[in-house]
Each structure stands twice: as structure tokens, then as C-alpha cells.
Amino acid sequence: MSSPRVARATVTPILIADPPLLNVLGVHQPWAPRMVVELETDDGVTGVGETYGDSDYLAIAETLAERVVGEPLTALNRLPALAGSAPAAEAIEHDPSGLRGARTSGKLVKSVVSAFEVASLDALGHHTGLPVHALLGGKVRDRVEFSGYLFYRWASHDADDAPSDDWGEAVDPAGVVAQAERMARDHGFRSFKLKGGVFPPAEEVAAMHALRDAFPDAPLRLDPNGGWSVEASLEVARELDGVVEYLEDPTPGVEGMARVHRESGVPLATNMLVTATEEIAPAFAAGAVQVVLSDHHYWGGLLATRDLDAICRAHGVALSMHSNTHLGISLAAMTHAAAVVDGLEHSCDTHRPWQVEDVIRDPHVFRDGELEVPDGPGLGVELDRGALARLHERWLERADVRDRDDVAAMQRVVPDWKQPALPRW
Amino acid sequence: MSSPRVARATVTPILIADPPLLNVLGVHQPWAPRMVVELETDDGVTGVGETYGDSDYLAIAETLAERVVGEPLTALNRLPALAGSAPAAEAIEHDPSGLRGARTSGKLVKSVVSAFEVASLDALGHHTGLPVHALLGGKVRDRVEFSGYLFYRWASHDADDAPSDDWGEAVDPAGVVAQAERMARDHGFRSFKLKGGVFPPAEEVAAMHALRDAFPDAPLRLDPNGGWSVEASLEVARELDGVVEYLEDPTPGVEGMARVHRESGVPLATNMLVTATEEIAPAFAAGAVQVVLSDHHYWGGLLATRDLDAICRAHGVALSMHSNTHLGISLAAMTHAAAVVDGLEHSCDTHRPWQVEDVIRDPHVFRDGELEVPDGPGLGVELDRGALARLHERWLERADVRDRDDVAAMQRVVPDWKQPALPRW
Numbered sequence: 095m096s097s098p099r100v101a102r103a104t105v106t107p108i109l110i111a112d113p114p115l116l117n118v119l120g121v122h123q124p125w126a127p128r129m130v131v132e133l134e135t136d137d138g139v140t141g142v143g144e145t146y147g148d149s150d151y152l153a154i155a156e157t158l159a160e161r162v163v164g165e166p167l168t169a170l171n172r173l174p175a176l177a178g179s180a181p182a183a184e185a186i187e188h189d190p191s192g193l194r195g196a197r198t199s200g201k202l203v204k205s206v207v208s209a210f211e212v213a214s215l216d217a218l219g220h221h222t223g224l225p226v227h228a229l230l231g232g233k234v235r236d237r238v239e240f241s242g243y244l245f246y247r248w249a250s251h252d253a254d255d256a257p258s259d260d261w262g263e264a265v266d267p268a269g270v271v272a273q274a275e276r277m278a279r280d281h282g283f284r285s286f287k288l289k290g291g292v293f294p295p296a297e298e299v300a301a302m303h304a305l306r307d308a309f310p311d312a313p314l315r316l317d318p319n320g321g322w323s324v325e326a327s328l329e330v331a332r333e334l335d336g337v338v339e340y341l342e343d344p345t346p347g348v349e350g351m352a353r354v355h356r357e358s359g360v361p362l363a364t365n366m367l368v369t370a371t372e373e374i375a376p377a378f379a380a381g382a383v384q385v386v387l388s389d390h391h392y393w394g395g396l397l398a399t400r401d402l403d404a405i406c407r408a409h410g411v412a413l414s415m416h417s418n419t420h421l422g423i424s425l426a427a428m429t430h431a432a433a434v435v436d437g438l439e440h441s442c443d444t445h446r447p448w449q450v451e452d453v454i455r456d457p458h459v460f461r462d463g464e465l466e467v468p469d470g471p472g473l474g475v476e477l478d479r480g481a482l483a484r485l486h487e488r489w490l491e492r493a494d495v496r497d498r499d500d501v502a503a504m505q506r507v508v509p510d511w512k513q514p515a516l517p518r519w
Numbered sequence: 520m521s522s523p524r525v526a527r528a529t530v531t532p533i534l535i536a537d538p539p540l541l542n543v544l545g546v547h548q549p550w551a552p553r554m555v556v557e558l559e560t561d562d563g564v565t566g567v568g569e570t571y572g573d574s575d576y577l578a579i580a581e582t583l584a585e586r587v588v589g590e591p592l593t594a595l596n597r598l599p600a601l602a603g604s605a606p607a608a609e610a611i612e613h614d615p616s617g618l619r620g621a622r623t624s625g626k627l628v629k630s631v632v633s634a635f636e637v638a639s640l641d642a643l644g645h646h647t648g649l650p651v652h653a654l655l656g657g658k659v660r661d662r663v664e665f666s667g668y669l670f671y672r673w674a675s676h677d678a679d680d681a682p683s684d685d686w687g688e689a690v691d692p693a694g695v696v697a698q699a700e701r702m703a704r705d706h707g708f709r710s711f712k713l714k715g716g717v718f719p720p721a722e723e724v725a726a727m728h729a730l731r732d733a734f735p736d737a738p739l740r741l742d743p744n745g746g747w748s749v750e751a752s753l754e755v756a757r758e759l760d761g762v763v764e765y766l767e768d769p770t771p772g773v774e775g776m777a778r779v780h781r782e783s784g785v786p787l788a789t790n791m792l793v794t795a796t797e798e799i800a801p802a803f804a805a806g807a808v809q810v811v812l813s814d815h816h817y818w819g820g821l822l823a824t825r826d827l828d829a830i831c832r833a834h835g836v837a838l839s840m841h842s843n844t845h846l847g848i849s850l851a852a853m854t855h856a857a858a859v860v861d862g863l864e865h866s867c868d869t870h871r872p873w874q875v876e877d878v879i880r881d882p883h884v885f886r887d888g889e890l891e892v893p894d895g896p897g898l899g900v901e902l903d904r905g906a907l908a909r910l911h912e913r914w915l916e917r918a919d920v921r922d923r924d925d926v927a928a929m930q931r932v933v934p935d936w937k938q939p940a941l942p943r944w
Binding site for chain 2: 096125166168169170171173175221223224225228229230231232233234349372374375379397400401402404405407408409410434436469470
């Protein structure tokens, strides 16, 4: 009658097809590393989780997979300590670059923990017959709205063996609007986010105006990943006043963000400035953030997302949800987390429409841009072992692809490309 | 296989014996109102919760008891909304007095919700075979330390039919030390808190010095419930520098607390200034609080206590636990909550040693001032239906006692006693 214990933990690195999506650092590689975590309990119940699959994450995950065996399935609050003392976690050097803001070993540990926490909750859901949201205090909404995530992109990768799709090129306002129209047609999205920081701000402002013309009532957002100076951000804010519901990470750093908000009045969202507990207080105190884009991979899981929501509500800061390249396990986890947080005031991001592969049977289908919150046991997904094996086989074959590196991918096409110092404009 | 639903919710008001404990407002009445909430699911599982039993709370609880029937047992996050629109909740007037800080209908609702949330978790624990702490992410400690809660007190109530005990009078340093020695002997407490605000500050300072002499290594605290001016607080802080680990609510208001901390350097704890979400940000921003004394009855339950811990950790504010007159159901709930919060850095308060009655079989026994975190299903308590019926019978018989009123109780002994304006000294 007590908690089941973890009998087996399996970490499977995979490579998934990814289109040539552009951002301030460069371009997505043809293959993106992810990992799938499977837990099996001593009474034969299983659960799955998904997170980043780059080498640093993988090293921590392999240690955690050993340490978690024999632990109670319900010992979620102890996972960070269990992983945090892993040798791999301590060896990682801090790297202030990248799209995730400051990179610390603590953040990598949380990202790995998130997959084990989600897998534990999925297994606990199967053990108890309860949906994951019920293990987080219960859903406060029946459907979760997602936004259409628009990218400047090339028609194809510049590599013979790369995956391809039929979306075509999008490098100007007309291309962005066409992409949004297909997103709306295919998935029913009623709000849109454009990943910016790719072209000079004036071009991206023009794309936002074109989106506004094409979708007069849709909430719109633009995210240059800290690509603009304070002055450039203020200029964009003026030109997009009344067009965007908020700007995401227009400029790097607490002081810059605070100044942009103070002088423009435009709400600012972030998934770069505030991605760990220690970054919250200074950013909130400075008034640098009005919307935190939560990400259960960043914060260490679904209970941690609930914690973040509580912190945001205490400060009158809104919550929405960030996304990175992910598959259906993570989308299910995001949906359960979004179902239980009181402070969710905006549609959530998802990369899911860009992924042509998945590791679950019956991948999610958006209706009117929404997903229904599943009430069946666990996450409500079933692992497709054949697909997992194929994607892992690709990982084994492509030993040259172990880490996401948008800069290197861009350099293969533009040889003199250098990682831009932020802000770029 | 889905969540069980609530089939029956029972609210039982009771009166429990309470000794003549003194505080800044007056004295405890001979009988203190509490309520016990029982939930039964459609598959016959039961759970219990306990909270304040005063009329205002009772009115909200009776409405919530009707509304919760048919709801999923796991719908914890929806309980505040379900109770918050109760007619009784809206009718309550705000009363800025009292030991709980500002009194709002929102706070009363949360206090009622807490008992339903705990009863739900207890039932869910029995349904799943899991301890309540496992439903909150799992314990991070195996034992929870409590402090000996010392009170100035009279030997007996001034009423013929009042309950009595053999603790005797404590109105001076020697009486306080004798009380602490018995607390240590009976329960093993290794830290002590004195409820102050009863005598002029110099007398209470003398009692703290006497405690320090008698217990050279014990963490000590003094709590006058906002009874002192800033100047009096600073004087006490000087005289108790190095004697107390922190002062509790020395003075009312954010500005006063912030000044006392700034000028004395002594950490300040509170269960008056920060007892609801909207009070957190201003108090933390001003540096008015270094330790939040959490109370699951105040904050709306055990998940809400977890939320509060996350907020405090994001701000480097420590967490401990407040107590009011309570029985074993609440003590069990406090123990499970204390088991899962990362930020717990101090022993928790409990009034339990002052209560000679209980509504559970096998009331808790402190060993070395600690309780072991139970790993059995639910809270780990069994309702004593005979005891509950007797205490409810008392509530029915004593229709003159419906609300706690320390001022009125004092006035029965000291006819010209008036509710003191705070600060008193």
C-alpha cells in the first residue's frame, strides 16, 4: 500500500527531424537531439518523460537514471538533490551565451530532472488511475490554447540527407503571413508569435503589421531573443504599439528590459531573463518582466511550474508558456501543467507543428488552436516503441550530431557567420 | 479508474477545552471553537480536515460542504473558487483588528478551504495508499521539529464550569522557565517561543534572559503580536541581541517592521503582516520580513503552503510554521506540509501540548520535540467518533460560545479591560 519504487530507469537519446528555422543565433540543424526517459516501477507500471538530449543533459540523466532506482516513485521533491550531486552536473562550465539566458549547471540539472519528474507523474497516474493534472491539484480549465509559432525559415536545409517539408521559404512579410494562414488552417491557431531577431527590426515590424492586417483580432507577439538594443527596442515598441500584446525578450539584461518597459509601457515577456529561481527577485524588483514564459523543462518539472505560477501571482506577473523543439510527451506534460496554473493569461507556445516525427502513438491534434486536457490515467500518451527505436538508431548512426548548435549550422551555409554578440541591432 | 467524487461532506463544529493563556488582546476562553470536516467519496473512502470553528468560518464551510458534493476529489485547485462565491463569504465585513492581521473575507475562505483540501488529500491518500506528503511531491525530511510554545497564563479560568489543568500560574520569569522545563521534560522540545505582549517589554525581556540561562543552547523567540512601538521594539532587540534567533511581529505594519529590522539587524518573523498572497510583495520589497510563519489554515491548504515556500525561497526569506489552538488532525496536516517544504529552517510552533482533548485515536507523541513523518496512507490519523460526538454535544449545549473572543474573556475577569490599540507599549 505504500509508494511503488523505481525498478528501472531508461534514458534513450534520439535525433528528430527539424526544419531550417532561423533565429538570432543562426538556424536549426536538420536533426535535433532530445531524450526520452522511461521509468518502470517494482509493480510493473511505466511512465515517460522527454527533455533536451544534448551531451551535457545526457550525462546528468545517465547518472540520475542509476540513482533513482530503488527510490519511491513519489519522491519528486528529492530529484534535484539526487541529480545535483551527479559528477556530470558539477563539471559543466557556465556559458553566458545561448538562447536560454545564462547557462548554469543548476539549470541543466533542472532540465534533466523535469523529464524524470514527468515520467514519475505519468507512472504515478497509471498506478493510481488519475490524470497527471489531478496529481497537481486538479485542472482549472478543460482546454489549453496554444499559439501559432511562426519562424523565418529557408525552404530546405543545405544538406543532401536532411529532412525536408513542403512549407517553403518565409523571409519576408508575405512569407510570414502565408505561414500563419496555413497554421490557422491546419491547427486553428487564433494567436501568433513570430520568432524575430533574424532581420533588421524594421523588416520584422513590417511582418507584424502584415500579420495584423491578415488577422485583425489575433493576439500577436514578436521575440528577437534579446537581439535589440534598448533604443531599437523602444523604436519597435513605438511602431508596434497596439499591435503586439507583448514583446518577448527584446533586449538582454534586467536593466535594459526594465528601461524598455518603463519608457514604452509595452508589457515584456521573457524566457531568457528569468529561467531559474535566483533570477526572479532582481528581475521582478526592477519591473523588467510582466509575463514569465514558463517552461517545465527549465524549471524542473510540473510541480515547479506550479511553484513558478504562485511566485508570479504574488507579484502580479502573468504566466504563459515557452517552447523549444519537442515531441508529444513534452506537449502532453505542458498541457497538464497549463491546466492547473491559475495565472495562465495567454496562449502557450509550441513547436509541435514543425515536427514531422513523434515518439507517441496518436500524436496530438489541435482543434481551434486548443488541446483538450486529458482525463485518463497519467499523461494520456502511449509510447511508440518502434518510432523511439528508429529515432535512437538515427542518434547512433549520426555520431556527428550530439548537441544543438544553431551557430554551426548557419556557418555551414554562411561560412563567415559568427555568433552575434547580443544585442545585434 | 478516474478520480473518485465527493459523495458526502460533513461539517461538525466542536468546542474544545482551552487553558487561560494570555496575549496582547486578552485571554483564551475556556472553550475554543474548531470544526472537523469529513469527506466521503462515492467509493466509500473518507478523509478528515480541521480548521477554525467560529461562526463566520462555519457559514462558509456549510455552503462549501453542499457545493463540493459531486466534485472530483482531486479538484483541489478549484476549492477557493467554489467557496469564494459562497454567500457567507461575501457578507463578511473586514475587521482590521485581531491577531491574524487584516481580516478579509478572502482569508476566511482560505481558512475554510484548508480543511476541505486536507480532508481531500487524506481521502486521496486512502484511495491511493499513499501518505499525504507523497501527494505533495514527497517528503524531504523524515522528522519535523516543533518548539515548546510558552504562554503567560493564569492557574485557572474564572468560571465554575471551566476546564482546569495542573500547569499553574506563569506570570513572571520563574513561571516561564518552570513551564519550559516541563515542556522539555514531557515532550523533549529543544527550542522555545514565548507569547509576549502581555507585560511591559522589560518584564518579557527578563523572562527571555531567564530562559537563556536555563537553556543555554536552545533557539528562543518572543512574539508580542505587534504589541510594541518601533522604539520599544528596537530597545527589546538591543537587549535580546544574541538571545533570540528572531523576534516575531514586534510591531504592526510594513514600515515599522522594516525599520526595526533595518536599525536592529535582528531577523523578524511574521504571522500577522503576511498572511495572504497580496501582502507578500510589499512586505518583502520593504525588507520587513525575514521569516514567514506559514500556516496551512491561513493559506488555503498544503499545496498552498508549498506555493508559499516557493515564493519565500525565490526571495531568500525563510519559512517556519505558525500555530493556533488546534487538535491532532491539524497537527498531522502541519507535519506533512513541513515534511515537503525545502525552505523550513526553524522548528514549528504547535499549541498541541495545551490541548487536553483530541478527536483522533492515538494522539501524537513528541519525541525529542519531534514528530516522525507518517508513511501510511493519508494523514495517518483515525477519527475518534465518540470524542467528536462529545465535543460537538458541548458545542450544542454551549450556545453562548460561538466565536473566539480573547477581549471578552479578559473583560469577564477585568471589567474595565478594553481591546488595546496596537502598539500597546
